[in-house]
Amino acid sequence: MKVMISGKGGSGRSTMTTMLAKSxxxxxxxxxxxxVPSVREVRR
Structure with a gap:
């Protein structure tokens, strides 16, 4: 992961990695x- 982020296309790849991690x-x-059904109902 670190190699990809610090590798070629740093900012772009780091952003994609961050988005992927967040998702x-x-x-x-x-x-x-x-x-947890109770939490799901509250979320809905």
């Missing part, structure tokens, strides 16, 4: 929320 974290959090 991945939010996705896992969403799955955790779905596991």
């Amino acid at each position: 991945l974290v939010s996705f896992s959090v969403h799955c955790d929320m779905r596991a």
Whole structure:
């Protein structure tokens, strides 16, 4: 990961990596929320 960010196209790749990481974290959090029905209903 570090090599990619500091490699060629630094800013662009770092932004894409950050976006990917954020989406991945939010996705896992969403799955955790779905596991709990009460939280899901509150979210809705």
